[in-house]
Amino acid sequence: MSTTTHTSATRSGLIGGYIRAMDRLSRFSAYIACALFIAGVLVICQMVFTRYVLGWSTSWQTEFTIFSVTGAMLMGSPYVLMTGGHVAITILPDAIGGLGRKVMLTFASLFGFAFCAALAYASWIYVFEALHGEWTTGSVWNPPLWPALLPMAVGTTLLAFQYVADVLRGEG
DSSP, X not given: OOOSOOOGGGOOHHHHHHHHHHHHHHXXXXXXXXXXXXXXXXXXXXXXXXXXXXXXXXXXXXXXXXXXXXXXXXXXXXXXXXXXXXXXXXXXXXHHOHHHHHHXXXXXXXXXXXXXXXXXXXXXXXXXXXXXXXXXXXXXXXXBSHHHHHHHHHHHHHHHHHHHHHHXXXXX
C-alpha cells in the first residue's frame, strides 16, 4: 500500500525547488477549492431559505452553485494528486513491486500529464474565447461565462504541473 503523503524536501536544487513550489501552489489551490465549495453550500442554503421560507423565486443560485462546486473540484485536484487522495487501482503495480512498479506508475503519471496538458491548453483557449467574445451563460441570470471556465483552465494546468512534480519526486 502506498503512502498518501510525502515530504517535498526530499530533493534539493532546481528540481527540489520546483517540487516545493508545486506543492505550495497545490495547497493554495486547495484553499481556493474550499472557499468555492463553502460559497456553493452557503448559496444553496440561501436559495432554500429564499424559496421555501420566504416563498420568493430564485434566479441565480443554481447556476452559481454548479459553477462554484465544479470549480472547487477542479481547483482541488492538484492537492488530491499531491497527497495521493485520488482513487487508484494498484493491484498489478503492487504485485510486481520494485522497478516494474516504478515504471508503471511513471508511465501512468506521464499519461496523466499528457491528458491534463492537452485539456489545460484547450481550456485556456476556451477561457480566452469566452472573454474576448463576451460570452454569457444564456440563462436568466446571464453572467459572463469566462469566470466559470477559469477554474477548469487553472486547475488542469496546476494538475499537469503536479504530475511533473510527482515524476520528479520519484513517486509517479
